[in-house]
Amino acid sequence: MTDPGDTKRPEQHHFNVVRGKINIFPDAVSRNMLEGVDHDETVVFVSIGPGETHITMVNGDGMSIDGWTAVFGWSSLCDIEIPHAEGPVFPVNKSMIIKSLRSTxxxxxxxxxxxxxxxxxxxxLKSALSYILDKTIGDAKEVDRIVIAAPDWMHPTLGDCIRIRPHIDPDIQEL
Structure with a gap:
C-alpha cells in the first residue's frame, strides 16, 4: 500500500508523457478588439500562464476569430528533476523555478x-508548445504571425520555441 504522505517523484522526466496529458478545449470566442494586429493580418497569440496556455487567433480588424485553452502551464516545470548530491530535488514553488532557470x-x-x-x-516547453500548436492551429501557413507571451523570467527558456514555426515572432511578449 502506498503511503499518502509519500511525495516521491519519478526519477526522470519523460517528454512523451506531456503529449498525451495536455487536454485542449475550444474557447468561447470573444469579439473584443485586440491591439498589435495590422490591417489585413491574421495573428495567433499564445499566452503561457501557470496552469493554462491560451491560443487566440485574431483577424486584421483585431477581432478574435478562434481560440483554445490547453491545460498546460509553467507550473509543469515543478515536475522536472534538479540533480543534487543529496538526491533528486523538484521545484516546489515559483521562486525555486525562477532561481533554477537563472542558475542561481x-x-x-x-x-x-x-x-x-x-x-x-x-x-x-518546446515539446509541449509544439504539440499544442499542432492540435490547435496546425501548420498555420495562412497565419501571418504567431506571438508568444509569457512571464519575463521564462523568456530565455522559451528561446528554442520560436523555431517551432517559421513565422513565430522572435520577440516574446511579457505576460
Whole structure:
C-alpha cells in the first residue's frame, strides 16, 4: 500500500508523457478588439500562464476569430528533476523555478548546478508548445504571425520555441 504522505517523484522526466496529458478545449470566442494586429493580418497569440496556455487567433480588424485553452502551464516545470548530491530535488514553488532557470538556486547553503534542469525545461516547453500548436492551429501557413507571451523570467527558456514555426515572432511578449 502506498503511503499518502509519500511525495516521491519519478526519477526522470519523460517528454512523451506531456503529449498525451495536455487536454485542449475550444474557447468561447470573444469579439473584443485586440491591439498589435495590422490591417489585413491574421495573428495567433499564445499566452503561457501557470496552469493554462491560451491560443487566440485574431483577424486584421483585431477581432478574435478562434481560440483554445490547453491545460498546460509553467507550473509543469515543478515536475522536472534538479540533480543534487543529496538526491533528486523538484521545484516546489515559483521562486525555486525562477532561481533554477537563472542558475542561481542554492540548496543547503550551496550553489546548485541547474544546467541539466534548464536543458530539460527548454525541451519540455518546446515539446509541449509544439504539440499544442499542432492540435490547435496546425501548420498555420495562412497565419501571418504567431506571438508568444509569457512571464519575463521564462523568456530565455522559451528561446528554442520560436523555431517551432517559421513565422513565430522572435520577440516574446511579457505576460
Amino acid at each position: 538556486l542554492r540548496l543547503y547553503g550551496q550553489k546548485v548546478d541547474t544546467d541539466p534542469y534548464v536543458r530539460s525545461a527548454k525541451g519540455h
